[in-house]
Amino acid sequence: MIQIRELEKEYGKHQRALDHITQDLDSGIVSIIGKNGAGKTTLLRILSTQLKSSSGDAFIDGLSINKDIKEIRNKIVSIPQEASPIGILTAYEQVFLYLTGKGFSFHSARQESRMALKVVGLGDKMDVPTDILSGGMKRKMFVAMALGCNAETVFLDEPTTGLDPLSRMETWGAIKELTGNVVLTTHYMEEATELSRKIYMMDSGKFIGSGTADELLYDLRGKVRIESKEQMQGSYRIGNIYVKYVDKSDLDRYENLYYSIKQISIEDLFIIRGVDLES
Numbered sequence: 001m002i003q004i005r006e007l008e009k010e011y012g013k014h015q016r017a018l019d020h021i022t023q024d025l026d027s028g029i030v031s032i033i034g035k036n037g038a039g040k041t042t043l044l045r046i047l048s049t050q051l052k053s054s055s056g057d058a059f060i061d062g063l064s065i066n067k068d069i070k071e072i073r074n075k076i077v078s079i080p081q082e083a084s085p086i087g088i089l090t091a092y093e094q095v096f097l098y099l100t101g102k103g104f105s106f107h108s109a110r111q112e113s114r115m116a117l118k119v120v121g122l123g124d125k126m127d128v129p130t131d132i133l134s135g136g137m138k139r140k141m142f143v144a145m146a147l148g149c150n151a152e153t154v155f156l157d158e159p160t161t162g163l164d165p166l167s168r169m170e171t172w173g174a175i176k177e178l179t180g181n182v183v184l185t186t187h188y189m190e191e192a193t194e195l196s197r198k199i200y201m202m203d204s205g206k207f208i209g210s211g212t213a214d215e216l217l218y219d220l221r222g223k224v225r226i227e228s229k230e231q232m233q234g235s236y237r238i239g240n241i242y243v244k245y246v247d248k249s250d251l252d253r254y255e256n257l258y259y260s261i262k263q264i265s266i267e268d269l270f271i272i273r274g275v276d277l278e279s
């Protein structure tokens with residue numbers, strides 16, 4: 001369980017990335033979603049003790065990120081967005097080195113690395129230099145590091161950004177093997193829905209909602225999104241298209257309009273919260 005209390009981060013004097021947030025994050029795998037600049041990476045970096053907050057505190061299993069830094073670092077694994085492997089080392093060598101750095105004996109690091117790489121589906125690639133692994137395989141290797149050290153809490157910052165759909169699914173499979181608590185950030189709504197029961201939404205340095213995908217979408221139940229190049233009363237403008245949420249039973253009222261229909265997804269929450277309503 002992670003408890004965030006009045007956490008604030010200012011970069012310089014005028015850039016407030018976290019705005020006094022107080023929030024409990026559930027155990028298990030949870031996702032934090034939010035637009036670019038919402039504060040997700042800042043939050044993860046602070047929770048994983050890589051960055052100091054300006055004020056406030058957070059507790060990971062009761063340990064304070066301000067006071068118990070060493071103990072927290074022993075319990076967590078944090079994989080940043082920009083993590084990239086040392087290409088000339090094999091996947092096995094990287095995981096092995098990581099585990100010895102975490103205090104494992106050579107013997108157990110050897111065993112755990114092999115086991116973790118097999119579990120994430122890299123059993124036949126462990127002796128291949130990471131330079132020649134695909135993007136998804138590299139990501140799975142990082143997940144194997146967290147798995148190998150049996151971390152109680154794992155932070156994954158945008159674990160599948162830039163991956164093709166197949167590699168993304170492979171990485172999801174690896175993430176699901178993690179046994180501890182996992183906090184991941186993502187822009188992909190299907191990723192949040194696939195991996196986590198509880199989803200937390202951030203915007204402008206604050207949490208603006210949380211729940212299961214169904215709970216978050218409760219207000220849009222029974223509706224569809226229609227998109228048109230023509231302005232509609234009560235529509236949202238996104239670039240040169242207009243978007244409106246209408247009850248499925250009311251669709252025939254728009255029969256004179258040229259539009260396409262989309263099923264509701266979590267993306268729609270961002271449209272509703274992030275785009276100004278046209279007249």
Ligand SMILES: Nc1ncnc2c1ncn2[C@@H]1O[C@H](COP(=O)(O)OP(=O)(O)OP(=O)(O)O)[C@@H](O)[C@H]1O
Pocket residue numbers: 011012015016017034035036037038039040041042043
């Ligand atoms: N080192 C920094 N110096 C100054 N401002 C920063 C720094 N890092 C982040 N910011 C600002 O803080 C805010 C939050 O950034 P952050 O990277 O945490 O958001 P994010 O939700 O992770 O975004 P993205 O989805 O694009 O990764 C943004 O306005 C960003 O410009």
